[in-house]
Amino acid sequence: xxxxxxxxxxxxxxxxxxxxxxxxxxxxxxxxxxxxxxxxxxxxxxxxxxxxxxxxxxxxxxxxxxxxxxxxxxxxxxxxxxxxxx
Numbered sequence: 001x002x003x004x005x006x007x008x009x010x011x012x013x014x015x016x017x018x019x020x021x022x023x024x025x026x027x028x029x030x031x032x033x034x035x036x037x038x039x040x041x042x043x044x045x046x047x048x049x050x051x052x053x054x055x056x057x058x059x060x061x062x063x064x065x066x067x068x069x070x071x072x073x074x075x076x077x078x079x080x081x082x083x084x085x086x
Contacts, residue, residue, distance in 0.1 A: 002049070003038075003048055009022065009052075010085050011053070021060070021061045022052070022055060022057075022061070024061045024062075024065075025051070025055045025058075025061035025064055025065050025068075026051065027064045028061065028062065028065035028066075028069075028071075029051060029069050030069050031054050032065065032066070032069035033046070033069055033072060033079070034079075035069045035071070035079045035080070037051045038080070039079070039080040040080065043077070043080075044077050044078065044079060044080045045072050045075035045076070045077035046072040046075075051068060054067075054071075055068075068071070
């Protein structure tokens with residue numbers, strides 16, 4: 001799944017007052033990691049695509065968020081440096 005597809009799912013959910021579980025999952029994981037999820041999987045150990053796949057296979061956003069954050073941390077890769085991209 002591409003970033004644009006994830007964005008479309010998020011937008012559709014928000015516009016239709018649908019389930020906001022995906023957004024809760026993202027906010028929870030980002031809070032645990034201390035940065036956003038928009039990274040390069042091979043370089044940073046996390047990505048929106050992987051997070052979304054993980055979320056879709058989960059039983060619920062809270063448990064999935066804890067498990068995904070632990071997985072990312074176990075990879076011990078540097079977070080994406082947003083300041084150097086400017």
